Amino acid sequence: MTTKTMASNVYGWMDERLGLSELAAFARKKTVPVHAQSFWYYWGGITLFLFMLQCFTGVLLLVYYRPGVEAYESVRQITFVMNFGWLIRSAHAWAANLMMFSILVHMFSVFFMKAYRKPREFGWLSGMVLLAIAACFGFSGYLLPMDELSYFATKVGLQIPVAIPWIGPAIANMLRGGPDVTEFTVQRFFALHVVVLPALFIPLLAFHLWLVQRHGNAVPESEEAKPANERKSMPFMPNFLRKDIAMWIISLNVLALLASVFPWALGKPYDSLAPAPMGIHPEWYFMSPFEMLKLLGSVLPGEAGEIAGMLLFTLGIVLWILIPFYDTSKESGRRARIAHYFGLLAVFALVATTVIGYWTIR
Amino acid sequence: MNYPFWDIPYLGSGWVIGIIAIFHVMISQFAVGGGLYLPLAERKALRECRNDWLAELVGYSKFFLILTGVFGTISGVGIWFAIGLTNPEATSTLIHNFVFGWAIEWVFFVVELTTAMVYYYTWNKIDAKLHLVVGWVYAGASVCTLVIINGILTFMLTPGDTWLGVAGTGHEASKFWNAFFNPTYWPSLLLRVCVCASLAGIWALISASRIDGSKHAALKSSLVKWSVKWLVPSFVAMPFLFIWYLFMVPQTQRALLTLGIDTMGTGTFSTVTRIALLIIMTSATIIGVAYYLAYRNPTDFNTSHAVAILLLALVATGAGEYSREMLRKPYVIGRWMYSNGVRVPYAIKIDQDGYLAHSNWVWNGADTSYSRGEAIFRGECGACHTLNGYRPLAKLLAGRDRANIESFITMLHEYKPDSPYHHFMPPMVGTQQDVDDLANFLNVQVNPPAAGGQKPMQTAQK
Numbered sequence: 001m002t003t004k005t006m007a008s009n010v011y012g013w014m015d016e017r018l019g020l021s022e023l024a025a026f027a028r029k030k031t032v033p034v035h036a037q038s039f040w041y042y043w044g045g046i047t048l049f050l051f052m053l054q055c056f057t058g059v060l061l062l063v064y065y066r067p068g069v070e071a072y073e074s075v076r077q078i079t080f081v082m083n084f085g086w087l088i089r090s091a092h093a094w095a096a097n098l099m100m101f102s103i104l105v106h107m108f109s110v111f112f113m114k115a116y117r118k119p120r121e122f123g124w125l126s127g128m129v130l131l132a133i134a135a136c137f138g139f140s141g142y143l144l145p146m147d148e149l150s151y152f153a154t155k156v157g158l159q160i161p162v163a164i165p166w167i168g169p170a171i172a173n174m175l176r177g178g179p180d181v182t183e184f185t186v187q188r189f190f191a192l193h194v195v196v197l198p199a200l201f202i203p204l205l206a207f208h209l210w211l212v213q214r215h216g217n218a219v220p221e222s223e224e225a226k227p228a229n230e231r232k233s234m235p236f237m238p239n240f241l242r243k244d245i246a247m248w249i250i251s252l253n254v255l256a257l258l259a260s261v262f263p264w265a266l267g268k269p270y271d272s273l274a275p276a277p278m279g280i281h282p283e284w285y286f287m288s289p290f291e292m293l294k295l296l297g298s299v300l301p302g303e304a305g306e307i308a309g310m311l312l313f314t315l316g317i318v319l320w321i322l323i324p325f326y327d328t329s330k331e332s333g334r335r336a337r338i339a340h341y342f343g344l345l346a347v348f349a350l351v352a353t354t355v356i357g358y359w360t361i362r
Numbered sequence: 363m364n365y366p367f368w369d370i371p372y373l374g375s376g377w378v379i380g381i382i383a384i385f386h387v388m389i390s391q392f393a394v395g396g397g398l399y400l401p402l403a404e405r406k407a408l409r410e411c412r413n414d415w416l417a418e419l420v421g422y423s424k425f426f427l428i429l430t431g432v433f434g435t436i437s438g439v440g441i442w443f444a445i446g447l448t449n450p451e452a453t454s455t456l457i458h459n460f461v462f463g464w465a466i467e468w469v470f471f472v473v474e475l476t477t478a479m480v481y482y483y484t485w486n487k488i489d490a491k492l493h494l495v496v497g498w499v500y501a502g503a504s505v506c507t508l509v510i511i512n513g514i515l516t517f518m519l520t521p522g523d524t525w526l527g528v529a530g531t532g533h534e535a536s537k538f539w540n541a542f543f544n545p546t547y548w549p550s551l552l553l554r555v556c557v558c559a560s561l562a563g564i565w566a567l568i569s570a571s572r573i574d575g576s577k578h579a580a581l582k583s584s585l586v587k588w589s590v591k592w593l594v595p596s597f598v599a600m601p602f603l604f605i606w607y608l609f610m611v612p613q614t615q616r617a618l619l620t621l622g623i624d625t626m627g628t629g630t631f632s633t634v635t636r637i638a639l640l641i642i643m644t645s646a647t648i649i650g651v652a653y654y655l656a657y658r659n660p661t662d663f664n665t666s667h668a669v670a671i672l673l674l675a676l677v678a679t680g681a682g683e684y685s686r687e688m689l690r691k692p693y694v695i696g697r698w699m700y701s702n703g704v705r706v707p708y709a710i711k712i713d714q715d716g717y718l719a720h721s722n723w724v725w726n727g728a729d730t731s732y733s734r735g736e737a738i739f740r741g742e743c744g745a746c747h748t749l750n751g752y753r754p755l756a757k758l759l760a761g762r763d764r765a766n767i768e769s770f771i772t773m774l775h776e777y778k779p780d781s782p783y784h785h786f787m788p789p790m791v792g793t794q795q796d797v798d799d800l801a802n803f804l805n806v807q808v809n810p811p812a813a814g815g816q817k818p819m820q821t822a823q824k
Contacts, residue, residue: 034662039666079629081628083627083628084626084627084629086629087629234662238658239659239662242654242658242659243654243655243659243662243667245650245654246650246654246655246667249647249650249651249654250651250670250674252647253643253644253647253674256643257640257643257677260636260640261636261637261640263629
């Protein structure tokens, strides 16, 4: 029996049981629109790829990481003792940052392509929840090494929920496992990071992907205006998939470059009695909300100001999330224009407050 | 003391050379590879009667002429300016040795530029066979420029024992051919030829990506696929050539790389190894991306895809040039001149007479310890370090007090063979007074005087 016949027999056996031919035929039938903005379609796939890398490197780190009092020592061993531990840890940390970046690019491209409109509202909403969970992944993962920087950054970060009226301190205490950031906090964050958040993220991601599959890729308004016979498309399998793979290879290269040239540092072990080191600041993806709250706090001083700032900030986020229910019409009318300007304002605010945040680090 | 000091804060003068050089290499190696690509493509088109290819090649040769003839030549002159200002002593040594080599190269440049113009302007105006001959003349001249410059570039890494035997005697040029055909000449030449072919394919993809695939599917498909094939020689031959090249590099230099490979598992591997890894990773990415985006999807291949491949090539080229420079440490000319322009045999004399007595840089500061220290910093450290930017000494020495800074400088001054810095840093040359002066200057940068205290004035601020 030749190899070809053998492979064909194996495929036939599997096909009979799993329906592979139907799946392949379905994939061949699926198309992706081709137009000047097609580039933005890749960012969802890049995010997915980076998430898979996160899972892979995360599982490897899990083998040696010990939460609780030994957290710092175990990360020290991973970084300096285990062969290629530094690489896995650097890849995990850099992939997290790249993933947050690609999520933001994906979100804004969806926004400006108006891909949240009917019937894709659930795609937008599930994406927003996925972004929130990814941010929680970032926040909880940042503390796990328990070095000086992560300890104080988490301490500062957990001051934000304290500002929520009435329930804020209780939420902060629950997250910390007490009034201070301690090894109990690490234990809780670890459970969140490797069990709770993945348990929420993975099914929601599956739902998000299913919605993309169900409704297909949205096209920009300029393409929508064209008659159907003038619109171009390409088969998902194999044309778009090949391009997706190429983008994944590029992402992997960028990740390898960052991880090997700029390995993720490990600071000194934390000392809860020591003063916070100079230049303590949140991760770049939290810098904007952090700075916005700081600016609002300076405009509206006092406790009432803090609450007002929180409310204003929350209102902005709620408006952002609910955009599919405001900008519903396919015609480019007044609401569509307002939504577009709202998006531009959000990009500007995000970039400006991040720059101001870094500029004013002391 | 006759050279004006070229102070580039934050970036450092080395990176000015680096940026211009990487940009130049991307274009000049394309000038060589593209010189082979154009006549070969034209010959194929003529043989297969592909008029659509010929029409496309006319546009491509215009793009080629503008890119190489304008940006390639300007950046080439830019390198001369930058190296002359940054390391005049090394430039002077190269000119004294290779003046006839450069003269020959300039002749080839003139032939190259002339034929590039004739090639473009005579499309469809002279006999097709004659036009092809013009293309081949261009290709020959451009390869010859590589053949010559490669001798000079590799000389800087491996000047060879014969040339070193006469170095400093005034008869260096008598060993021109030994210096030229130095130990790394051949592997480097073949490596660069492979890179030239790859760059020709990559730049050709930029041009081919602009063809409308829906209207001219056959043309775009054939040109894109043919251009991707130009990446294959590199993919196949480069690993072997790279090993050959490293084998010819002196053991002392190779130690930087092997030390990096040995310590890669623990993450402490040397910078040169990290950057060399980038070459390998990015080259593999280029092949993968070119295969999936271009070869398997030629009609959908657009300019963004082509630019992505070009940017990857820029990363690989930049990493390659950076590694080559790093591999030369602590010298700018192997075993003859340290990277800060101090000739190896003169180090002892400078240790006796003091650095400023022999420094080639203009120094008109006040005769204070701080000012002398600043002049020594500029001359001895400034070729590779800045104060607060690239390789910042203020940061690298942070946490050390005055005594600690001095003991560090003393370690570099003693330059013991077992010192970890021995492999990649030149010695700190000069007297004990020079060590003190440099320590005083650096101490003020690392531990600035408290607010209100008088800060010493730098010469540049006078």
